[in-house]
Amino acid sequence: MVNIASPEKIARRRQDILDAAIDIFAEKGFHASGIADIATRLGIGHGTVYRYYKNKRDIFNEILSLLLSEMSTVVQQDPPNTNSLPEYQQQLERIADRLIAIFRERPQLARIAFYESYGVDAEISDAVNRIQELFAEFTAYYLQNGISKAFLRSEMDTAIAARLVTAMLMETVKHVALNDFSDKQIEPWRREIIRLMIGGLSR
Amino acid sequence: MVNIASPEKIARRRQDILDAAIDIFAEKGFHASGIADIATRLGIGHGTVYRYYKNKRDIFNEILSLLLSEMSTVVQQDPPNTNSLPEYQQQLERIADRLIAIFRERPQLARIAFYESYGVDAEISDAVNRIQELFAEFTAYYLQNGISKAFLRSEMDTAIAARLVTAMLMETVKHVALNDFSDKQIEPWRREIIRLMIGGLSR
Amino acid sequence: MVNIASPEKIARRRQDILDAAIDIFAEKGFHASGIADIATRLGIGHGTVYRYYKNKRDIFNEILSLLLSEMSTVVQQDPPNTNSLPEYQQQLERIADRLIAIFRERPQLARIAFYESYGVDAEISDAVNRIQELFAEFTAYYLQNGISKAFLRSEMDTAIAARLVTAMLMETVKHVALNDFSDKQIEPWRREIIRLMIGGLSR
Amino acid sequence: MVNIASPEKIARRRQDILDAAIDIFAEKGFHASGIADIATRLGIGHGTVYRYYKNKRDIFNEILSLLLSEMSTVVQQDPPNTNSLPEYQQQLERIADRLIAIFRERPQLARIAFYESYGVDAEISDAVNRIQELFAEFTAYYLQNGISKAFLRSEMDTAIAARLVTAMLMETVKHVALNDFSDKQIEPWRREIIRLMIGGLSR
């Protein structure tokens, strides 16, 4: 009559711990957050945390995986096959909106992604960069598609342009999520980033 | 009746310590860097460091001040009074070049600014943000000037556009500095950011 | 679902640490004693000490509390209601004996009370003084009782006399405890302090 | 043309340092006082202190020597040769007054003697005890004289009684000096200690 926890139960516990950890890490940062803080928030013993995660780093890595997967979904849902500038513009808006949605739902993820991940560890910084690079990579595909469909500038260095565009997108997400913007407050950012991406600053 | 170290000597020591600290912090991050690491790199006793800086945070703050002042200089040297798009474009290039120059000279500063500063402390994150905001603020003035001189889009939200532009600029600086790019490697970034800013992605 | 150490066990550990700390502090004084010394004496890790006491000061404070409570008991058990000089004399002997008993049982407490507490901290010096003052206060009550019952001098300044008497008592306790006196060695002190208190030095 | 400081000048410097040290030690205690505090108070370099005293302990030892010598003088000036109880009483008053005078002139010495000396070091505690013992020793002579002249109790254990009397005297000095008593405030203490010593507490 040994009692083995069902896989579902284990998964639920892991999730609870992850959720608590996201809150705690977002509040205090990786270094200042203790395993005990996470356990206390859940009302469990801190030793228990180690039954579900190898160590503190492991929890953080899982958070980053979550981030990576959520952000991947955003781009992967929207293949680079638009046929005109207006279509591409709509696609851009969709992607921005979905990305914003992720972080608005859990602003703590924004704090972690944009602040608390850095300075932990070279490996973790790399992981965060990889997320951005994934985004940039996809963006490059969109740009290449636009060029091949002739609605984007042909002499563009898509790799570089993709990074720049991604940087703007991330800046937008960061602002909107960290300042807990309402839809109305988001609107001008949404409009401005699209305009800038499409037509630049000039008249 | 001797022995009061000359102000120059004191300043030099402080500078040496700061330089070593920049290297160490860039390599290992704030938390993983010990005062002893800094002292050892200089071949001095770690107690000596405390004669020049109150504590570890104090050293880090000084690095941030340095960063802030260097970056301030970049924008403050170039007042927002260009009269045409080509002129503004040249100004943009100048600013980008000067900014890049700062970080190419000391790529460690880039690591500190873009990675290691975050996650230390709320106060320090704020300081870094303030640097970016300073930049965005100035950028907004450039944009307003361009609008008033009628060579930039009039319906632009300059505050937002400024932040987006700053984000691109920082992304560029980050890449160029952290990957230790040669002039030749920098060129396409330089070209692309200007194009994107001026005319966007579209044809 | 186990592992919450029973309150008894916790209390025992606290007590063990306190006992070891009393030994160590008595031997080397507060400043020269390290938490590591205490832990080592118990054969436990020094981190463990911090599970039971907030810090070194906290341990010391607890020792002082112990001292205060033990010494309080001595006087509080013996209300100031004797009716004649012989009765009072007997009471004095009882009190002296009980006080001596405390410190003979743990001569280290004498070292702490009479030596090692001073010079730690203004707060701690005050705490030690308060113990003596408590004693003097009670002594004043005894004296007032003696005056009202007309077996002690009526023109006495009881507050001052109480302090002087307390000083003699403490001197006795100090000697007896610190020199680890046998009953036989104590006897002349016992006799002399009583005589002096009752009839002074003169014939 | 070597310049050797005159012995007088050296002595004066030593004295200045000693005076400053007395102030500082009395204020903050031995451990909390830094050599730098002493030097700063004198407006000299802290390295200079080491030209006059071997180390911090050495300065403290000198303070204790000073104390010892001042207190020795008090008793040594007044030989144990009184012939009657009233004469002895007057002698007691003289001694108490002289002792009080020392500490009223420099209340810092009282703080050092009664508080800050303990807990520094076993050796220093011993030195302080030796001062008290010197006093007790002399007191024993007074008592023996009184017994031989038949104005004091013959069955007295003079060594013990001397210690008890000394304890009262020190308690008085401590109170009077540390509370910066005026002559008028001292009077009742003076009166009470004499009464207690002569005739005890009883009617």
Next chain:
DNA sequence: AATGAATGAGGATTCATTCAT
């Protein structure tokens, strides 16, 4: 499985002392 008791590596900081100038 869950727990929390125990552990000790790790690091910042202070300050007495030395000694080159």
Next chain:
DNA sequence: CATGAATGAATCCTCATTCAT
């Protein structure tokens, strides 16, 4: 002689991790 720059021993305390119950 005077100085203060340099030094590093010394010690407190935190907290991630392990593991007996």
